[in-house]
Amino acid sequence: MILDYETLKFLWWVLVGVLFIGFAVTDGLDMGVGALLPFLGKTDEERRVIINTVGPHWDGNQVWLITAGGAIFAAWPLVYATAFSGFYFAMLLALFALFFRPVGFDYRSKIANPTWRNAWDWGLFIGGAVPALVFGIAFGNLLQGVPFHLDEFLRPYYSGSFFGLLNPFALLVGLVSLGMLVMHGAIWLQLRTAEPISSRAQVVAKQAGLATIVAFALAGVWLTVGVEGYKVVSMPALDATPNPLTKAVIREGYGWLANYAAHPWTLIFPLLGFAGMGLAILASMSNRAGWGLAASSLGLTGIIMTAGAAMFPFIMPSSTNPNSSLIAWDAVSSHLTLSVMFWAAVIFVPLIIGYTTWTYTKMWRRVTVEEIRAQDHLAY
Amino acid sequence: MLDSTMVELSRWQFAVTAMYHFLFVPLTLGLSWILVIMESVYVMTGREIYRDMTKFWGKLFGINFALGVTTGLTMEFQFGTNWAYYSHYVGDVFGAPLAIEGLMAFFLESTFIGLFFLGWERLSKRQHLTVTFLTALGSNLSALWILVANGWMQNPVGSEFSYETMRMEMTSFSELLFNPVAQVKFVHTVAAGYVTASMFVLGISAFYMLKGRDLAFAKRSFSVAIGFGLASILSVILLGDESGYEVGDVQKVKLAAIEAEWHTEPAPAAFTIYGNPNNTDEETHNAIKIPWLLGLIATRSLDTEVPGLKNLMAEHEVRIRSGMIAYDYLQQLRNGADTPEHRAAFEEHKKDLGYGLLLKRYTDNPAQATEEQIQLAVKDSIPEVAPLFWTFRIMVGAGVWMLLLLALGFYYNAKRVLEQKRWLLRLFLYSIPVPWIAVETGWFVAEFGRQPWAIGEVLPTSIAVSSLTANDILMSLTGFIIFYTLLFIIEMYLMFKFARLGPSSLHTGRYHHEHPAHHAAEIGDGMTPTTAPQKPLD
Structure with a gap:
């Protein structure tokens, strides 16, 4: 089947969203668990229990992030180029934090020295908390527009600074991101560990869930009244050869509400964000952590889609030269590349979900201190 | 124009992180x-x-x-x-x-x-x-x-x-x-990986045999790796990279640079086994040559010429001049002069656009480049020869060394007299780093040999970079070096620790350090076996 260019451009916007959501639901959980590790595990054995709940899966989960990066490179090359080079030190901060995870998981329990193990525990904390925060901050900046422009040969120039990224609104979005992943990780631990870790996780799930709901609501209000949105006022046909320099864009108060006003059904996304998080808290409190995990997954999806739907078709608006903004219609790859990549995704994503599910099923049980003792030299 | 220090630092950062990854x-x-x-x-x-x-x-x-x-x-x-x-x-x-x-x-x-x-x-x-x-x-x-x-x-x-x-x-x-280059590269690279792993297993197994411990374990590991390793080194060498050099101009430049062949020689060309290539003089001093060999290796024939670097540079000069015209038309097209005539003229010179972009290092507008700038770009159109000449020879030397070692190991292992050949076991142990030398020099040849291009004849490395400052990259490069050095120390520490410990680290109770006499003294990681000691296997 040959899909037309316009459809493929839209489908790739959806697919990048799917990859981000896949990342948040799977690896987001590992990041939440990492961020909680030093606090919920009081002894070495308890910490090993926590680590081993995600031990067999974190590496596969991380590939959602890697593939999202690869997909943006292939489908939205200008976005990959502009965002990664513009957010240079923020990206490197996330990258250096991520370094701690592969080595932390694998090396920590290979030596029994407490200083060694404690050091890696804090490494895993950094590897979980810092990327969760940085990715949220990056989203917060996308929503406000990023100071960059493109020259006539489409070379991107970023004119902001690293500290400019750490503005109050972006930090608030960073907290939403950190909060939701911590909650997600806490519910996972409630489900997959035994007492006393399980009850400690239950308490955190409630606190982090409430904090996320409050931060999400505040960010919504702030976005409405305090952040100007962007609007395309003229552009070539949707299936035109992509050229990000041929459109006209203006900044406008309440601009990010335009899509919700034009298509009220999209309000389902913020509602899903709130309802998912709320139901996750309720399920967690009534000891139904399995349902809680499903609800928090929906909550994460709702929150991510809320930002996506508000911005569509914008991916990376430019605050200094709005006409240079990158949108889903003109920052994309060629028809052939989008097509090849689309079919690759159609074939492989269901396969990936299939075998990932198999691995979760095989490893499914509550991890206990007794089990860690019995498998001292095998477990992480 | 982009800051050339920033470009250099970006290249260093990529080289450091990519070679470290590999x-x-x-x-x-x-x-x-x-x-x-x-x-x-x-x-x-x-x-x-x-x-x-x-x-x-x-x-x-x-x-x-x-x-x-x-x-x-x-x-x-x-x-x-x-x-x-x-x-x-x-x-x-x-x-x-x-x-x-x-x-x-x-x-x-x-x-x-x-x-x-x-x-x-x-x-x-x-x-x-x-x-x-x-x-x-x-x-x-x-x-x-x-x-x-x-x-x-x-x-x-x-x-x-x-x-x-x-x-x-x-x-x-x-x-x-x-892509034929990709196919050849895939076979060459994965087979090199198989050799690396074989040498690793063989070297560590040889260590156990030299120490006279866990012999059953070591001999079986050795036997698995020696067959795998010998088959792999043969495919690395026989299906080596050379056939890829028949394709594409970049590969021709790379081949000439590896051989430090400045002038096209009458076929079949001689192979320079030793020499001091010099990019400034465009000569290779004190060369020792073996007649015919290069022509045979590179073209597999007696009558095909291997083009020399100076001849290739003369071709590049023509393409740079054509690329200037391409750049001129590109500017006009981008600025709205989009007529069929402009398009046709651009199409005619399009294949040389990349060569025109080589001038971006010296001028913001390649279409207006001076004669002097063109000559500089021509000089840039080939890589630095000496590093390629030498790294290639180190790679080949390492490959031949491993072939000899693997063949001997295979022979004595098949004759079941390996344990008596302690000199050979020692050579295996000390040769553990050799495959890494080979793969790193191999990648150096592949990537440094592609210069000045990021994408062969399409995009020069000098304009492929981000719009960052030299300072930005100095900071990140320092960060990478510090981080990677620490990680390397930790990794090597664990690797040595567990390689020395051997299968005793599994705590099955069946291996050397778990025998009562050695146990307490040598395990050293504070852990105790979880299963009762069983009868040792050797």
């Missing part, structure tokens, strides 16, 4: 198959020693794999962070194999690796073997896709420049996939 990749590629072989024997025969072998070499595999993943993350980020113009200019083509690598290979490898380590108690024998197999398949598939991407950098087929989108666009996915 310290870990080849061992993963090969050791994963060695694990599959060992575990298959276990599943077929039910003999526990093969399960122990899988678990022990798997432990070392894991220590290495963790850093492979860590440093691989950098590679994923770095095209965007430091090579932004590259990412824009070729993402349409280069990004596709990378994304497919994620979907088809990384997911497979990374999803099952966790079960390889932690699933022994939860999977049936066959299920676990399948998991090991899928991990190996995944890591090798990832090599396929990244080498499809890299092969395209060397020989950019299946794509065309579009002035409207100001980038290279894919025209044929199958040409990209079946």
Whole structure:
């Protein structure tokens, strides 16, 4: 089947969203668990229990992030180029934090020295908390527009600074991101560990869930009244050869509400964000952590889609030269590349979900201190 | 114009992080198959020693794999962070194999690796073997896709420049996939990985034999790796990279530079075994040559010429002048003068646009370049010869050394007199670093030999960078060096510790350090065996 260019451009916007959501639901959980590790595990054995709940899966989960990066490179090359080079030190901060995870998981329990193990525990904390925060901050900046422009040969120039990224609104979005992943990780631990870790996780799930709901609501209000949105006022046909320099864009108060006003059904996304998080808290409190995990997954999806739907078709608006903004219609790859990549995704994503599910099923049980003792030299 | 210090630093950062990443990749590629072989024997025969072998070499595999993943993350980020113009200019083509690598290979490898380590108690024998197999398949598939991407950098087929989108666009996915350079590179690179893993297992097994401990374990490990290693080194050498040099001008330049051949010689060309190549004089001093050999290796014939560097540079000068015209028309097209005449004129010179862009190093407007700038760009159109000349010879020397060693090891092992050849065991032990020297110099030849191009004849490295400052990159490069050095120390510490400990680290109670006499003194990691000591196997 040959899909037309316009459809493929839209489908790739959806697919990048799917990859981000896949990342948040799977690896987001590992990041939440990492961020909680030093606090919920009081002894070495308890910490090993926590680590081993995600031990067999974190590496596969991380590939959602890697593939999202690869997909943006292939489908939205200008976005990959502009965002990664513009957010240079923020990206490197996330990258250096991520370094701690592969080595932390694998090396920590290979030596029994407490200083060694404690050091890696804090490494895993950094590897979980810092990327969760940085990715949220990056989203917060996308929503406000990023100071960059493109020259006539489409070379991107970023004119902001690293500290400019750490503005109050972006930090608030960073907290939403950190909060939701911590909650997600806490519910996972409630489900997959035994007492006393399980009850400690239950308490955190409630606190982090409430904090996320409050931060999400505040960010919504702030976005409405305090952040100007962007609007395309003229552009070539949707299936035109992509050229990000041929459109006209203006900044406008309440601009990010335009899509919700034009298509009220999209309000389902913020509602899903709130309802998912709320139901996750309720399920967690009534000891139904399995349902809680499903609800928090929906909550994460709702929150991510809320930002996506508000911005569509914008991916990376430019605050200094709005006409240079990158949108889903003109920052994309060629028809052939989008097509090849689309079919690759159609074939492989269901396969990936299939075998990932198999691995979760095989490893499914509550991890206990007794089990860690019995498998001292095998477990992480 | 871009700051040339910034360009240099970006190249250094890429070189440091990519070569560091490749310290870990080849061992993963090969050791994963060695694990599959060992575990298959276990599943077929039910003999526990093969399960122990899988678990022990798997432990070392894991220590290495963790850093492979860590440093691989950098590679994923770095095209965007430091090579932004590259990412824009070729993402349409280069990004596709990378994304497919994620979907088809990384997911497979990374999803099952966790079960390889932690699933022994939860999977049936066959299920676990399948998991090991899928991990190996995944890591090798990832090599396929990244080498499809890299092969395209060397020989950019299946794509065309579009002035409207100001980038290279894919025209044929199958040409990209079946790029002859990519095919040759894949075979050469994975086979080099298999050799690396074999040398690693052989060297450490030789160490146990020299120490006279865990002999049954060491001999079986040696036997698995020696056959695998010998077959692999033969394919590395016989199916080596040379056939790739027949394709594409970049490869011709690389070949001439490796051989330090400045002037086209009458066929068949001589092979320079020693010499001092000098880019300023455009001569190779004190050369010692073997008649005919280069022509035979490079063209597999007696009458085909291997073009020399000065002859290639003369061709490049013509293309640079044509590229200036291409650049002129491109500017006009981009500025709205989009008539059929302009388009036709641009199309005529389009294939030389990349050569025109070489002038960007010296002027903002290549169309108006001076004669002096053109001559500078011509000088730039070939890589520095001496480093290539030498690294290539080191790589070949290392390959020949390993071939001899593996052949001897295979012979004495087959005759069952290996243990008496202590000199050979020692050579195996001390040769553990040799495959790494070979693969690192090999990649150096491949990538440094591609210069001045990021994408052969399409995009010069000097304009492929991000619009950052030299200071930005100095900071990040320092960060990488500090971080990577620390990680290297930690990794080597663990690798040495567990290699010395040997299969005793599995705490089965069957191995050397677990025998009562050695146990307390030598385990040293404060852990006690969880199962009661059983009868030792040797």
